[in-house]
Amino acid sequence: MKGASAVIVAAGKGERLGSAKQYLPLGGIPILQWSVRTFAGHPGVGEIVVVLPAEQVAEPPDWLTASSVRCCPGGKTRRESAGAGVLAADPGAEFILIHDAARPFVSSAVIDRVLAGASRSGAALPVLPVVDTIKRTEGGLVVDTVARSGLGRAQTPQAFEARLIRGLHARASETGSIASDDAALCEEAGQAVTVVEGDPWNLKITTRADLDLANWLVESGRLRAPLSGNVAGGPV
Numbered sequence: 001m002k003g004a005s006a007v008i009v010a011a012g013k014g015e016r017l018g019s020a021k022q023y024l025p026l027g028g029i030p031i032l033q034w035s036v037r038t039f040a041g042h043p044g045v046g047e048i049v050v051v052l053p054a055e056q057v058a059e060p061p062d063w064l065t066a067s068s069v070r071c072c073p074g075g076k077t078r079r080e081s082a083g084a085g086v087l088a089a090d091p092g093a094e095f096i097l098i099h100d101a102a103r104p105f106v107s108s109a110v111i112d113r114v115l116a117g118a119s120r121s122g123a124a125l126p127v128l129p130v131v132d133t134i135k136r137t138e139g140g141l142v143v144d145t146v147a148r149s150g151l152g153r154a155q156t157p158q159a160f161e162a163r164l165i166r167g168l169h170a171r172a173s174e175t176g177s178i179a180s181d182d183a184a185l186c187e188e189a190g191q192a193v194t195v196v197e198g199d200p201w202n203l204k205i206t207t208r209a210d211l212d213l214a215n216w217l218v219e220s221g222r223l224r225a226p227l228s229g230n231v232a233g234g235p236v
C-alpha cells in the first residue's frame with residue numbers, strides 16, 4: 001500500500017466525561033465518525049484502522065464497516081491502544097498517522113502539515129502556543145509560575161515514518177511505557193519530532209464542557225460534519 005495508514009484510537013472509557021464518548025452524537029453522527037470521514041477523504045490516506053474497546057470489535061457499528069475501515073481491539077492505556085493500531089496497520093504503509101477519536105474536528109490541512117513534517121524528520125505533531133499563565137499548584141496553593149515561553153499544547157494527528165513508530169511501540173510494550181502521546185516515544189528515544197502549526201478548532205473532547213462547546217460549534221454552523229469520503233484503494 002502506498003501512502004499513510006491512519007490509526008484512530010477510540011478504545012477509552014471517557015471517565016472524565018462520565019461515559020465513553022466515541023459514539024456520542026455530534027451534529028447527527030457519532031463523534032468517531034467525524035474523524036473517520038476526514039481521514040477517508042484525504043488523498044494521502046490509504047487505509048484506516050480504528051482501535052475499539054475489545055468487546056466492540058466483533059460487532060462494530062454499520063457505518064464503520066460501510067466505510068471500509070478495519071477495527072482492532074485496544075488496550076488498558078492509550079499507549080497500548082495506539083500500539084495495537086500500529087501493529088494492525090498495513091506493513092507496506094510508508095507513514096502512520098495516529099489520531100485521537102476525541103478530536104472530531106481534525107482538518108485535512110493539519111493532516112497535510114504533519115505528513116509534510118514527518119517526511120522531513122521522521123516524526124511530526126501539531127502544536128498550539130500556550131496562552132494562559134501557568135501555575136504549579138499543590139494542596140490548593142500556588143507553588144510556582146512556570147515560564148510560558150517554549151511551552152506548547154500537543155494535538156493529534158501525529159505522523160511518523162511507519163518503521164520508526166513500529167519499533168518505538170514494540171519497545172514501549174516491553175518497557176511498559178505510559179507515554180500519553182506517541183511523540184513522547186520519539187522524545188524518549190532521542191528521535192527528532194518536527195513541530196507544525198496546530199489548529200485551534202481541533203479541540204479535544206475531554207470534559208462535559210468540551211462536549212457542550214463542540215455541540216455549540218456545530219449547532220451554530222461554525223463547523224460542519226465532513227462528507228463521507230472513500231479510502232483510496234477501496235476496502236482493506
Ligand code: CTP
Pocket residue numbers: 009010011012013014015016017020021022051074075076077078079081082100101102103205206
Ligand atoms: N484511548 C484508547 N484506549 C485507551 C485510552 C484512551 O484508545 N485505553 C483513546 C480514547 O478513546 C481517546 C484518546 O485515546 O480517543 C484520548 O484519550 P482520552 O481523551 O483520555 O479519552 P478517554 O481515555 O476515553 O477519557 P478519560 O481519560 O477521561 O477516561
Ligand code: MG
Pocket residue numbers: 012078
Ligand atoms: Mg484517557
